[in-house]
Amino acid sequence: MIEGHGDDIYRYGGKVKYNFSSNICASACLGEVMQYLANLPELPGSYPEPYPASLEAKIAEMEDVAPENVMVTNGATEAIYLVAHAMTGSVSAIVSPTFSEYEDACRLYHHTVRHVNCLSALPADADVIWLCNPNNPTGKVTPISELRSLVAQNPGRLCVIDQAYADYTLCRVLDAREAVNSGNVILLGSFTKRYSVPGLRVGYAIGNARLLDIVRACRMPWSVSNIAISAAHFLMSMGGRAASIDAGALHIEALRLSDALRDAGIEVADTDCNFILCRLPGSRSACELKEWLVDNHGMLIRDASNFHGLGAQHFRVAVQSPEADDLLVNAIKEWM
């Protein structure tokens, strides 16, 4: 794994007061989840289902597909590694800059990795296409018409479309039934992002059953803990109260913050989500800014220099409250 993913708050002890480094909005329901778990003291004392069929059935219902079209994993990360494993030795085209785990997983399983910067530049020999949509770290969403063309025009290629951030945009993404019917798409979903529970580790893949069976064959048993399975069931039963991301409001704030950062002399990429890819002017270092912000203002941003295709000037921020965002802009101005 690369050093320095987002939300490396564990490195900074109690120093961080404002966490702009993670794209995930804080949930108000976590206390309730933990109280629910506390009332189930038997949970850690029993093996989980070897494969979380109960949760797969519930997600299938939510996504309007059959249970065999869903594979629950230890975070979406496990799904990424399982797909890479199932496709060992493939040529993988990765639409970059993007989440680095696609490349790490592909390299672990001996893929030939080709980075491309847009879907129109796909190499002819690609067996697998990895697309993060909405994309991390840019927050851009590929238009639904382009997605459908991609899938229709590449029947012999596997399209892995990571929709972990789907709840953070108002833009249309591929729906589960389309993915299942296509036969060449695996969609990735994330409880981490939807319910703001990165500490739990629950994700899933959706796809045609025949396709998913090839991936399932690479699974180890018991990879999702009993506590994670129960918490995931509970979160789903809470419905909109637990998954209460206001993508529209977040995006409006992201546009406002983008403007303020531009005014401060930062280069800011367009976003369709709640997070923003930024570039410092000249040769100034995002890494230095990050350390300075933590030390002087207790603010954590994401140094984005380790995304393939980005440089030492890049960083990423996710919007917080307008007040916190204003403080960030002022702090960056001070540093500049």
Add this chain to the structure above:
Amino acid sequence: MIEGHGDDIYRYGGKVKYNFSSNICASACLGEVMQYLANLPELPGSYPEPYPASLEAKIAEMEDVAPENVMVTNGATEAIYLVAHAMTGSVSAIVSPTFSEYEDACRLYHHTVRHVNCLSALPADADVIWLCNPNNPTGKVTPISELRSLVAQNPGRLCVIDQAYADYTLCRVLDAREAVNSGNVILLGSFTKRYSVPGLRVGYAIGNARLLDIVRACRMPWSVSNIAISAAHFLMSMGGRAASIDAGALHIEALRLSDALRDAGIEVADTDCNFILCRLPGSRSACELKEWLVDNHGMLIRDASNFHGLGAQHFRVAVQSPEADDLLVNAIKEWM
């Protein structure tokens, strides 16, 4: 994964009153663990350490080795799969009958698998030797002198010694420092077994740092959840109160239960632990006995017919209270 591992209690709803199917003793501390977690509502809201270094350091201290000699995993199962991955394409000798995940992991990573029934029958071409010690399902412990000979006489082979059940026997097993110093041993340890928390998914591997680094290179990040890491720290801080297995008393009860089962006409293998491998006489089916016991007495045993080298007559039981064990013997007599 094979169908029908032990503790498949999730299949039987509330029908099971006595669970002889899992080798793990119930813990009295689970409520305390869950209460501790409930007081940390922020846990699910933050990413865990990508690799649980804080826990690795604490286990290293406990085992009197350096932190780089410890790799914490999502249950010992993840360690098994990672070792198999790191050794892709090897010839693996598996001392059988034993835990089926060694073979499953080896096959997933294209090993040539050779089952042997004792250490003196190791094939000349084996690259990796898999030994479960104490062994599941037999409960037998390989004498320490034989273990040391194995390690010393096979410097060019990797010895994977799964000591998950070490706390369930009074017999001597390999200690962590011996494993680290040898350079060709990876020891597997299990929070599941020591603290009776199979629902949590925390295990670890111990070995020479150079050797372990090869395995670490196959890891994905965040495979151990924040909740699991915190619970594991808490369990370790509780010391003997959380890990309170009375191996001596359990073994005495296992010997008593073995005698009673033999008197009932069952063939019983010698055990050094709290669990017993049994064989029904003639052509009677362990699977039928299992279903009958659940339906008529709410008792769950482990059908052991799916262990490589065992047959339809084999089952495994772990001792419970003497009263419960007597009820089991009476129920089996009734069925016979």
